[in-house]
Amino acid sequence: MMRIRFSEAANDELNDAYAWFEQQQPGLGERFRNEVREAALRVARYPMLFPVELEDVRRYAMTRFPYTLRYVLRGDEVWFMTVSHQHRRPDYWVDRARQ
Numbered sequence: 024m025m026r027i028r029f030s031e032a033a034n035d036e037l038n039d040a041y042a043w044f045e046q047q048q049p050g051l052g053e054r055f056r057n058e059v060r061e062a063a064l065r066v067a068r069y070p071m072l073f074p075v076e077l078e079d080v081r082r083y084a085m086t087r088f089p090y091t092l093r094y095v096l097r098g099d100e101v102w103f104m105t106v107s108h109q110h111r112r113p114d115y116w117v118d119r120a121r122q
Contacts (some may be wrong), residue, residue: 024064024067024068025067025070025096025099025100025101026067026099026100027063027064027067027100027101027103028100028102028103029063029102029106030072030101030103030104032105033092033103033106035103036105036106037056037057037059037106038097038117040052040055040057040088040090040106040108041053041056041088043066044088049091050091053089054087055106057089057107058085058087058088059085059090059092060082062085063071063092063103065083066081066083066092066094066101066103069082069103070094070096076093078117079095079096080093080094080095081093081094081095081096082094083107089108089109089110090106090107090108090109091106091107091109092106093103093105113116
């Protein structure tokens with residue numbers, strides 16, 4: 024299994040979403056964080072399974088929460104660049120992919 028790493032921006036997005044869900048209903052933020060953790064582990068096990076979105080950026084669309092994880096493979100590491108809402112600012116992350 025590949026190593027998992029979240030960019031600082033993706034980590035910030037994860038924490039912001041966690042706080043928002045937790046404010047909506049206590050415990051919901053923790054369920055969201057657990058879903059992200061499970062998604063990251065699934066990607067680390069099967070990194071080539073998920074579709075390419077742009078150049079070498081792949082995406083994993085979560086099902087229980089309206090979020091998408093975007094990632095690239097770097098050696099033995101899966102580097103998550105976004106934890107983004109599926110319906111807000113759809114292409115905001117594209118510049119991150121080109122860095």
